[in-house]
Amino acid sequence: xxxxxxxxxxxxxxxxxxxxxxxxxxxxxxxxxxxxxxxxxxxxxxxxxxxxxxxxxxxxxxxxxxxxxxxxxxxxxxxxxxxxxxxxxxxxxxxxxxxxxxxxxxxxxxxxxxxxxxxxxxxxxxxxxxxxxxxxxxxxxxxxxxxxxxxxxxxxxxxxxxxxxxxxxxxxxxxxxx
Numbered sequence: 383x384x385x386x387x388x389x390x391x392x393x394x395x396x397x398x399x400x401x402x403x404x405x406x407x408x409x410x411x412x413x414x415x416x417x418x419x420x421x422x423x424x425x426x427x428x429x430x431x432x433x434x435x436x437x438x439x440x441x442x443x444x445x446x447x448x449x450x451x452x453x454x455x456x457x458x459x460x461x462x463x464x465x466x467x468x469x470x471x472x473x474x475x476x477x478x479x480x481x482x483x484x485x486x487x488x489x490x491x492x493x494x495x496x497x498x499x500x501x502x503x504x505x506x507x508x509x510x511x512x513x514x515x516x517x518x519x520x521x522x523x524x525x526x527x528x529x530x531x532x533x534x535x536x537x538x539x540x541x542x543x544x545x546x547x548x549x550x551x552x553x554x555x556x557x558x559x560x
Contacts, residue, residue: 388439395435395443402468404499406476407440407454410492411463421483421492428479431468440464449501459496459505473499477514 399405410418425432437460444451454460467476477497484490490507497504497513504513517525 391435392439392442392446395439396446398468399443399447402470403501404469404471404473404476404497406467406469406480406497407459407495408465408467408480408492409463409495410434410465412491417487420487421479424479424483425467425476428475429470429472430476430479431466433466433468435464435466437461437464440466451498454496454498454503454505457505464495465492471520474514474516477510477516481510481514 410421413421422432441455441460444455467479469475477494480492480494483492494504494507494510494513496506497509499513499516
């Protein structure tokens, strides 16, 4: 690979890290070509981007970021075979793809080396279960809206059930407090 191509690759990767504040680092060593292709297909179906990049390029791209990525750069994370997963806004998307692929293949590979979600780091494969249960921004907003709507829905249902009579509402609220 020519030097210009390497510089372009690092620049592209730097931009990718800046645009995506959620990424996962995997160790997919030991997978066959057919398994890697199946994994790529699962990623594509779930809008998760999978790239295999040399560790030195990942390190240089992370060094150009504004945040502190020393846990990933200085540790054992960037050793051996490394693959990157980018998921856009879904923090659990890559973890779900990874768990599904492992279940389908009855394997513990690819393994999670590290994940960075909103500048929080999760080092090691033991975090995969908790990462797969994370909710995305839209899901959290939906939960909050549902919680805010529930008191109003309760009052409306009380009004409808008591045939719009104030005495019925007062009686229902009084019974509810007892």
